Amino acid sequence: MADNNDTSSKLDEKAKELANEPDEESKIQKMIKAMPKWRYYLLVAISIFWVVFQLRIKLYKPFRPWFQLPLHMCLALIVVFLMNPLADKYKNKLLWIVDGALCFMSVWIFQYFARNADYLNQRMYSVDPFTGEQIVVAVFLLITILEATRRVVSVALFGVILFFMAYAWFGQFVPGIFHYQGITFDRFCETLMLSENGIFGSPLNTSLNTLFYFLLFGSFFATCGGGAVLIDCGMKLSDKTVGGPAKAAVISSGLMGMISGSAVANVSSTGVFTIPLMKKTGYSPEEAGAIESVASTGGQIMPPIMGAGAFIMAEIIGLQYIHIAASAVIPAIAYFGSAFILVHLLARKRHIGKDSNLHYEGKPVLPRLYRLLPIVVLVVMIIIGYSIPRSAIICTVVSIIVSMISPETRLSLKKLIATILDGIRQAANIAIPTAACGIMIGIVVRSGIAVKISKLIGKTGNSSLLLALLIAAIGCLILGMALPTVAAYLIANTLFISAIQQLLDAQPAMSGLNTALIGNMFIFYFGVVAQITPPVCLASFTAAGIANASAWKTGWKAFMYASVAFIAPFMFVYRPALLLEGSVGGIIVAGSMLILATFCLGAAISGYMFKDLNTVERILFLIVALFYIMPQGFSDILGVVGSIVLLGYCFLIGKKNGSGQSAQAA
Numbered sequence: 022m023a024d025n026n027d028t029s030s031k032l033d034e035k036a037k038e039l040a041n042e043p044d045e046e047s048k049i050q051k052m053i054k055a056m057p058k059w060r061y062y063l064l065v066a067i068s069i070f071w072v073v074f075q076l077r078i079k080l081y082k083p084f085r086p087w088f089q090l091p092l093h094m095c096l097a098l099i100v101v102f103l104m105n106p107l108a109d110k111y112k113n114k115l116l117w118i119v120d121g122a123l124c125f126m127s128v129w130i131f132q133y134f135a136r137n138a139d140y141l142n143q144r145m146y147s148v149d150p151f152t153g154e155q156i157v158v159a160v161f162l163l164i165t166i167l168e169a170t171r172r173v174v175s176v177a178l179f180g181v182i183l184f185f186m187a188y189a190w191f192g193q194f195v196p197g198i199f200h201y202q203g204i205t206f207d208r209f210c211e212t213l214m215l216s217e218n219g220i221f222g223s224p225l226n227t228s229l230n231t232l233f234y235f236l237l238f239g240s241f242f243a244t245c246g247g248g249a250v251l252i253d254c255g256m257k258l259s260d261k262t263v264g265g266p267a268k269a270a271v272i273s274s275g276l277m278g279m280i281s282g283s284a285v286a287n288v289s290s291t292g293v294f295t296i297p298l299m300k301k302t303g304y305s306p307e308e309a310g311a312i313e314s315v316a317s318t319g320g321q322i323m324p325p326i327m328g329a330g331a332f333i334m335a336e337i338i339g340l341q342y343i344h345i346a347a348s349a350v351i352p353a354i355a356y357f358g359s360a361f362i363l364v365h366l367l368a369r370k371r372h373i374g375k376d377s378n379l380h381y382e383g384k385p386v387l388p389r390l391y392r393l394l395p396i397v398v399l400v401v402m403i404i405i406g407y408s409i410p411r412s413a414i415i416c417t418v419v420s421i422i423v424s425m426i427s428p429e430t431r432l433s434l435k436k437l438i439a440t441i442l443d444g445i446r447q448a449a450n451i452a453i454p455t456a457a458c459g460i461m462i463g464i465v466v467r468s469g470i471a472v473k474i475s476k477l478i479g480k481t482g483n484s485s486l487l488l489a490l491l492i493a494a495i496g497c498l499i500l501g502m503a504l505p506t507v508a509a510y511l512i513a514n515t516l517f518i519s520a521i522q523q524l525l526d527a528q529p530a531m532s533g534l535n536t537a538l539i540g541n542m543f544i545f546y547f548g549v550v551a552q553i554t555p556p557v558c559l560a561s562f563t564a565a566g567i568a569n570a571s572a573w574k575t576g577w578k579a580f581m582y583a584s585v586a587f588i589a590p591f592m593f594v595y596r597p598a599l600l601l602e603g604s605v606g607g608i609i610v611a612g613s614m615l616i617l618a619t620f621c622l623g624a625a626i627s628g629y630m631f632k633d634l635n636t637v638e639r640i641l642f643l644i645v646a647l648f649y650i651m652p653q654g655f656s657d658i659l660g661v662v663g664s665i666v667l668l669g670y671c672f673l674i675g676k677k678n679g680s681g682q683s684a685q686a687a
Contacts, residue, residue, distance in 0.1 A: 052104065053439060064103055065438055068445040071096045075233050079410050087141040090221045091134035093229040097452035098127040101169045104446055123168060126161040133158045141215070151211045159210035162220060163460070170457045173450050178457060178504050181512075185461045192468055198477060201468045212463045219463035224455035224511055227336045232329050232455075233448045234413035238395070239326075240444035241417045244432065245424035246392040251276040252291050253386050267304060267312050267364035270295035274316035275323060275357045284552050284560035287317030292567045303373040306570030311578035314553055314564040315360050318583070321506055321549045323353045325400050329451055330510040330545055332409075337514060338537045342409050348538060348600040351608075352546070352589045355615050359585035362623040370629035392430070395420040451507070458511040465515045475520035486524045487651070490594060493517040494547050494587075501551020509548040517544055525594070534602045542600060543590045550586040553579040584622050589615065591650035614649055614657065617664040621646035630668065631675030642667055 053061060074096075078089055102123045107116040133154070134141065171179040189209055192201025204212070213219045242248065252273045273291045292313040299309035321328030324346035331349070335342040367373075395416045402412040424430040432440070465471055496517060501509040518540050525536035553561050555576040565575035592615055593599035598607035599615060624630035625643035634642070645667060648660035 050439060053442065055109075060103060064100065064442060064445075067096065067099060067103075068438075068441050071100075071445055071448075072237070072441060075229075075237075076414065079230075079234070079414065085138045085142060087134055087138040087221075090225060090229055091131050093233075094221070094225060094452060094456055095127045095131040097228075097449040097456075098165050098169050099124050100445055100449040101173050101453060102127070104449075105172045123165055126165050130158055130161050130165070144215070146211070146215055146217075147208075151207045151215075155214070156207060156210050159214040162214060166220065166453065166456050166460070169453045174454045174457065174505060174508075178454060178508055181504060181508075182457055182460050185464045188470075189464045189468065198473050199470070201470075204467065212467050213460055216463050216467075218459070218466040220456050220459035222459045222462060223336050224333050224458055224462075224507070225452065227329075227333045228448075228452045228455045231332045231336075231342075231409055232451050234410045234417075235326060235332070236447040236451060237441075237444035238399075238413040238417045238420065240440050240447065241420040241424070242395050244430065244436065244440045245395065245420045246389060246427070246430045247395060247420070247423075248277060250386065250389050250392045252294065253384065253389075267295070267299050267302075267309070267368065268361060270299065270313045271316045271357055271360045271364060274313070274320060277317075277320060284314070284318040284320060285563050287320050288313055288560050288563045288567070291317065292564050296564065296568045300568065303371050304367070306568040307565070307574045307578050308367070310561065310564035310568035310570045310575040311582050312360070312364055313567075314558070314560040314575070314579045315582045316357070317564075318549065318553050318560050318579075319353065319356045319360070319586075321552075322349055322356060322546065324349050325396075325403060328549065329455075329507045330548065333455070333507065333511065334514075334541050334545060338535075338541055340535075340538065343403050343406075345538070345542075346403070348542060348602070351599050351601070351612055351615070352542075352593060355589055355619055356583075356586055358616075359619040359623060360582065362619060363582055363627055366623050366627035366629045370627060370633060389427075391426065392423055394423055454505055454508050455511075458508050461508075461512055462515050465512070471515050471519055474516050475523065486521075486528065486594075487591075489520055489524050490543065490591060493521055493544060494590070497544050497547035498551045498554055501548045501554065506548050506552060509551060510545050513544040513548055514541060531597070534597050539594055539597055539600060539602070543594055546586060546590040550583055553583055555580060581626055584626060585619050588618055588622065588646065588650050592618065595651070614660065617661065618646045618649040620668065621664055624667075624671070631671040632678060634671070638667070638671070 056064075074089075074092065078084060083089060084092075102120050106120045108114050108120060167179060167182060170182065188195075188201065189204055191203075192199070193203035195201065214221070216222070254273070254276060270291060273295065274287050277287050277291060292310075296309045296313055299312065300306055304312070321330070327346060327349060331345050332342060335345045338345075398419050399412055399416040402415065403409065407415075421432060424432050493513070497509065497513045500512055504512070518537075521540040521543065522536050525531050525540055531539075552558060553576070555561075555573065558576045558579065561576040561579045562572045564570075564579075565572040568575065589599070592611070596607075596611040596614065597603055598611040601608060603611075620630075621642045624634060625639045625646060628634045628639055630642070641663075645660055645663035648656045648663065651657075
């Protein structure tokens, strides 16, 4: 009992620490004020050089692959070491020797690739000898990436990378199916440095060619006031409805999610407004924190700009990003729709009405709607076929122009530089985990773990797609609890996608459909929802800190409230029409089933549907909802009939008891 209390206390302390962290804009301003002038000017010079380099390769002419990828990587490393120095953390200037050495290593790594770009382009992997100089470069690369990962991503990812590296060396001593013959040191270095599945593989390529431009755009869009307008829109839209603040959290986070893939950033932006209001209207602190964290986490699956994993998915599958975003529309609407329905049902159950004394007091929205022009232009450009990076560049310029309209958002030179630094910081913090994942992917591919897991899933599941999906879902949740979404998705893709896609291809109903998209979207969704799955759920912990609630209880409530995110992936595997893979009629039918499943889940979790539900009724609603994740056929009939019967029964009983009016939506 004492151990449980100690664990809960530590989690609560972590939650308060996360909640007290400054938002992204305040963080960069605080950093600029605190750093010495020499470091500030050096970072400004590096950031401007990085922006010019990125614009050059997209608007004029790209460099050779073995020149531009290492340059992107090494710029990210230097920025990380300068923005997160050990000397500042431990208040010891002597530690600049370490940070300086790491920066020197980064520069030395790049100069090797710059000198040998032509040779490396023609070099034959696993055929040409791996030289002593290349071994030194590979060792420096591993040291710098591991240390940068530890500083700006998480100790958990750092530990997972070390685990995979240990497997590369000691897999020869592992018995059974995971036995691996081992690898020589030079082959290990070559695999990680020069393999297409290593550090400079497709994830880092996506960071270079796509993610950088969107992160810079997001920074300028926030500066022009677009993010604040989105939050205020959500607050105003639900201000005078039943359970208004909770609905405002869902809408605001959904709107913010369209331009931000960070769950913690969304919680910090919208939660400071919505959580206190939710508590005042009658939601418990844990409920308020859970609702906000669920809504904010959904930003990673909300088009048009999803989380970084979606861009990497497009690169891996070989599809245009617009196809990925379009496929995510129905599941994303279902996710936020389920959250909206849930908070409405909770409000009805608790009799949380339209309290006129608890309205959001903010600036008028209409005079500021013009600040959303960049996001409108972005959506239009993507739809009509402009490339993703070029669209982001143009919309960054539009954001700068829009910011000049109002004195409040007008960019001074100092503010312009701070915005660039913020965008560069975010770009570096994404480049590092994508490169780090290349280490794990290289080891997984070289050792054949993916093939072994594929065989294991096939053998265990006896070629059962449902069982294979369950195994993959659990694996994704475990990975996602320890890793950021990007890392969790990349490793899950490497480990599970082969088995899932083989089973999907074997299904007659999947003939002619894009099984790669279906399988990748499945593991991507579970990688996202793992971010609110205890014991590690930073979005929930941050929300709990703001709500002054128990971090542990908030995490589990968020897990329950996001349950539709656990059912939707199974549904779109068996009903690809939910990903727009099929006819219009099939899409309508599948969408209708998803709506029914969402209502049933909402009733089971909230304990209300036109009336207060007893335990048996809640269990029946849950069972009916689970029918929809089964393969199509008889389970569909049971689900539809069960939904209609239960909803009809509750409506009639509620009306008979005089509470039928509570069925009306706000």
